[in-house]
Amino acid sequence: MISADVIVVGSGAGGSVVSYNLVNQGFKVVLVDAGGDVGSERARESFHPALSSIEVLRCMCVGGTTLVSLGNMLITNAIIERIRALGIGLENEVDEVCKLMRVTKVPQDKLPPFAKRFIEVAKESSLRVEIMPKSIDFSQCIGCGKCAYGCPKNAKYTALNLIRMCLQRGLVLLSRFVVKRLHRQHDGVIIEGVMDGSKIRAKCKALVLAAGALETPKLLTQIHDDEKIGRNLFVDPFITLGGPYNGPSAAYGIQMAAYIDYDDFMLSPHYSGLLQFQLAAKGVDHKDRGIASIMIKVADEGKGIVWPNGIIETRMTKKDLKILENGIGEAKKLLLELGVKDEEIVATHVRGAHPGGTAAIGYVVSRDLTINGCDGVFVADASLIPPPLGKPPLLLIMSLAMKVAEKVREYLQKKDVEKLNDA
Ligand SMILES: Cc1cc2nc3c(=O)[nH]c(=O)nc-3n(C[C@H](O)[C@H](O)[C@H](O)COP(=O)(O)OP(=O)(O)OC[C@H]3O[C@@H](n4cnc5c(N)ncnc54)[C@H](O)[C@@H]3O)c2cc1C
Incomplete structure (x- = not known):
């Protein structure tokens, strides 16, 4: 049987940061992931959209969904204040993550021509438009606009960078290890899983669940009896709205290079190939x-559910639809300013790329980041985020994961002291 101080389930945004912290503090950490170690260049093959009324995009491979992220690393003061209201100050962790992930704003010379046009018309309309901070090595980035496929040049800093550093410092990484069952014992947790067709058992003093907001609740319900687990699922629903005009195409260059924040939704220059189908269906010829x-991303109320049997129910409430409608209205104004004809504007279907909220702080997980009545088990992924969000969550998830790592360290040290006292 494999044994470790800590087993971390899921190697994405949350799991990589917890592993990084604990390995650096000298703990024996085993990091398991259901997906393979495919690397950034082939990450697109590991897309694993969840089936529900809203298509929810995610990636299952070592590095998790960070490998297909657009590298946006954004946290607003409003979000920091909301988390502070839960008793959690995040400033230091945000700074630390920004340094670790080398976050910088998109440089002027890398702004794609369409993003520049977007910024111009937004400013002409007196809107406050910001340049997006990203975890991208811009000296390597070729601006192909294919971040969501992985990265052909490996120019994005992702969870994989942290994992590679940890491997040199003793981290044990088990890829293609699907965790199936969990059992709590008086001195730790037993994990049962399947790795390349073989059944594997592993034991740890502390377990960190970081399998993403759609999987973590399914695992947590096995060892913790709380009917609130899986509730509050939000996905930050988004659509891309656009049409032909006489100017540079949004398809080229770094995506979401700028944004306008409206609190309950955000707008950002973004192209989706799905627009081509809608234009063809409408009979719009745009050859020349x-x-x-423009992407419209909504901070939904979080009324979805991940049921214990794994069924994922996503919902857009009347309020969410109203916000989306407002967002469409604002995006349309900008498109018309850019010269797109009203009758030629088309939209993609609603999708979600930020599932979260299913073990939210102050709801399932206590404000001190422990789980009441479930000693030695921690959550460190997007499940922790209480809705609504409506912004790129990576920086928030990673900052919270830093805090969780600290709690795990305290827990393990307390256990060691208790053991010494017993002896
Ligand atoms: C196309 C796309 C672009 C995005 N761009 C951005 C962006 O620019 N900025 C931003 O902030 N956010 C972005 N996001 C969202 C962001 O990537 C996710 O919110 C974030 O990665 C979630 O982190 P996580 O730790 O919760 O889960 P993940 O990163 O999804 O990691 C979960 C891991 O757990 C593993 N796992 C699941 N179940 C099991 C199991 N039973 N056993 C073992 N392992 C398991 C999975 O294989 C996966 O690797 C984007 C998302 C998508 C889909």
Whole structure:
């Protein structure tokens, strides 16, 4: 049987940061992931959208969904204040993550031509438009706009960078290890899983669940009896709205290079190939014109559910739909300013790429980041985030994961002292 101080389930945004912290403090950490170690270049093959009324995008491989992220690393003061209201100050962790992930704003010379047009019209309309901070090595980035496929140049800093550093410092990484069952014992947790077709058992003093907001609740319900687990699922629903115009196409260059924050939704220059199908269906010929397109991302109320049997129910409430409608209205104004014809504007279907909230702080997980009545088990992924969010969550998840790692360290040290006292 494999044994460790800590087993971390899931190697994405949350799991990589917890592993990084604990390995650096000298703990024996085993990091398991259901997906393979495919690397950034082949990450697109590991897309594993969840089936529900809203298509929820995620990636299952070593490094998790960070490998297909656009590298946006954004946290607003409003979010920091909301987390502070739960008794959790995050400033130091945010700084630390930004250094670790080398976060910088998109440099002027890397701004794609369409993003520049978006910024111009937004400013002309007196809107406050910001340049997006990203965890991208811009000296390597070729601006192909294919971040969501992985990265052909490996120019994004992702969970994989942290994991590679940890491997040199003693981390044990088990890829293609699907965790199936969990059992709590008086002195730790037993994990049962399947790795390349073989059944494996592992034991740890502390367990960190970081399998993402759609999987963590399924695992947590096995060892913790709380009907609130899996509730509050939000996905930050988004659509991309656009049409042809006489200008540079949004398809080229770094995506989401700028944004406008409206609190309950955000707008950002973004292209989706799905627009082509909608244009064709509408009979719009755009051979000699570029496409202007804008993403509208909504901070939904979080009324979805991950049921214990794994069924994922996503919901857009009336309020969410109203916010989306407002967002469409604002995006449309900008598109019309850019010269897109009203009758040629099309939209993608609603998708979600930020599932979260299913073991939220102050709801399932206590404000001190422990789980009441479930000693030695911690959550460190997007499940922790209480809705609504409506912004790229990576920086928040990673900062919270830093805090969780600290709690795990305290827990293990307390256990060691208790053991010494007993002896
Ligand atoms: C296309 C796309 C672009 C995005 N761009 C951005 C962006 O620019 N900025 C931003 O902030 N956010 C972005 N996001 C969202 C962000 O990537 C996710 O919110 C974040 O990665 C979630 O982190 P996590 O730790 O909760 O889960 P993940 O990163 O999804 O990691 C979970 C891991 O757990 C593993 N796992 C699941 N179940 C099991 C099991 N039973 N046993 C073992 N392992 C398991 C999975 O294989 C996976 O690797 C994007 C998402 C998508 C889909």
